[in-house]
Amino acid sequence: MMPPLMASLRSSISGIRMMSQTSVALAHHSRLKPEKITCMKSDESPVFYRDHVVDKLVRVILKDGKKEIARNAVYDALEIIKRRQYKQWAKAKEDEKSTIELNPFVVANTAIRNCRPLMKLQGVTRGAVTYQVPFPIEESEAEFRAMKMMREVCRQKAKHGETHLKDILATELLAASKNEGLTIQAKQELHKTCEANRAFAHYRG
Amino acid sequence: MFFTNPAFKETLKRTNRPLAPKKWYYSEVTPLCSKNQVEVRRQKVPGSSCTQELQALFGCLKKWEFDDLPCSKLHGEYMRCVEASEKAAEKFKQGARQGILGEGSSSLSTAQFNKIMQLYPQPDMGNSQRRMKRLPTQSYADDLFGRKNTKKPN
Numbered sequence: 499m500m501p502p503l504m505a506s507l508r509s510s511i512s513g514i515r516m517m518s519q520t521s522v523a524l525a526h527h528s529r530l531k532p533e534k535i536t537c538m539k540s541d542e543s544p545v546f547y548r549d550h551v552v553d554k555l556v557r558v559i560l561k562d563g564k565k566e567i568a569r570n571a572v573y574d575a576l577e578i579i580k581r582r583q584y585k586q587w588a589k590a591k592e593d594e595k596s597t598i599e600l601n602p603f604v605v606a607n608t609a610i611r612n613c614r615p616l617m618k619l620q621g622v623t624r625g626a627v628t629y630q631v632p633f634p635i636e637e638s639e640a641e642f643r644a645m646k647m648m649r650e651v652c653r654q655k656a657k658h659g660e661t662h663l664k665d666i667l668a669t670e671l672l673a674a675s676k677n678e679g680l681t682i683q684a685k686q687e688l689h690k691t692c693e694a695n696r697a698f699a700h701y702r703g
Numbered sequence: 704m705f706f707t708n709p710a711f712k713e714t715l716k717r718t719n720r721p722l723a724p725k726k727w728y729y730s731e732v733t734p735l736c737s738k739n740q741v742e743v744r745r746q747k748v749p750g751s752s753c754t755q756e757l758q759a760l761f762g763c764l765k766k767w768e769f770d771d772l773p774c775s776k777l778h779g780e781y782m783r784c785v786e787a788s789e790k791a792a793e794k795f796k797q798g799a800r801q802g803i804l805g806e807g808s809s810s811l812s813t814a815q816f817n818k819i820m821q822l823y824p825q826p827d828m829g830n831s832q833r834r835m836k837r838l839p840t841q842s843y844a845d846d847l848f849g850r851k852n853t854k855k856p857n
Contacts, residue, residue, distance in 0.1 A: 616760070616771065616778050632757075634785045677772065686769040693761050693769075703751060703792075 541565065549603050551610050551641070552576070558645040559663075574664035576602035579672055599675070609674035613644035613681045615688050622701045631701045632692040644685070651680045734831035739820045743813045746799055748792040753784035 522530065526548055528538060541553065552572060560568045579602040587598045599605055618639070619630040635643070652666045660666050673679025709722045760781050763774040799812035811819075835848045846852070 612771070614771075616764075616774070634782060677770070685771070689764055689769045689771070693764060696758070696761050699754060699757055700752065703748070 541569070547603070549607070551607050552603060554641065555606070555610070555645050555648075558642065559649055559667075571663040571667065575667035575671065576606065578664055578668035579605050582668070582672065605675045606671050609671040609681075610641060610644050610648075612677050613647060613674050613685055614640040615643055615647075615685050616640075617689075617692050618643065619688070619692060619695065622698070624701060629698045629701060630691065630695050631698045632695055633702060644681070647684045648674070648681045651684060655680075731831060731834055734829065734834050736829060736831050737825075738829050739824045741813050741816050741820075743817075746812055748788075748795050751788045751792050753781060753788060756781040756784045 528542070541556070542548070556565070556569050556572050559572065580600065583598055583600050583602070583605070587595055587600060590598060599608070614637075615635065617632045618635045620633045621628045622631045623629075648667075648670055652663060652670060655666045655670075656663070670679055670681055674681050705722075756777070760774060760777045763777050764771075767773050799814055801814065803815070837843070837847060841847060
């Protein structure tokens, strides 16, 4: 295999770790020199399959500091997604097989991306009245809000009888990746209220 | 002005209302004149809202029944506009704080105005002609301007 040999030769010859631009973009942050050197978090071990969205989802689902429970729930949900998708793939016809997404990380990423709201509602008080004004939102905050909406939906479902978080989360993620489900519905409701309050957009700033 | 003495009015016999209208006195607490400086207050950035892009985004959302995915392009445009306006606002704030004079918007910021007044201060500004001061020859004990009388200030 030529490329790894060339890479090792390059590093041994120059003595400096040379990384191409693409590998820098795709590398885990533990392999790059940070601006400020701090200790790594306990769950950020440099593993090849580390996914930012899945890690953030674990942190959002976290309750009472019980990280193990949250992490196991999310990983089990991903496993359930994989199993269900594989069953579908096995049953599907030849031309439909390529459309089914088997990688659960990709499914989770698309789900969270589809759930991201475009704007948020923030209260602005003018003359003893608090108006709900639509504000623009940053990517990281939009991601968090998507995950929070999903978490609330899962908790509602648990209240209504469904028991295990892994099953609830798996169904929600699969539905959201297809642009269906209660989380997508909640996001669309938010957009509807934003559109209804578009007249107050002038109160921004 | 009274043509007949209001004391003859029947209605006034039963009330304790005063006959003459109430007199209002002006008391010059702070000097009634301009100053060579303006207080620095928070200023709004001219033209910083992205209403056009936002309305276009809402139109697209309504058209697609709030389905997000076809409207990603318009959302991208809106976010770019927001970032640009934020940068412009930062730049304006920096300039307004420093008060750099020169080509800018038609309206002056407070710092710019203060700088101009520093360069060309108006003489004898901030002194009220009407405000009465005790001369060195006059005693402190004398109530020269009736300030101790609360009902009739100067």
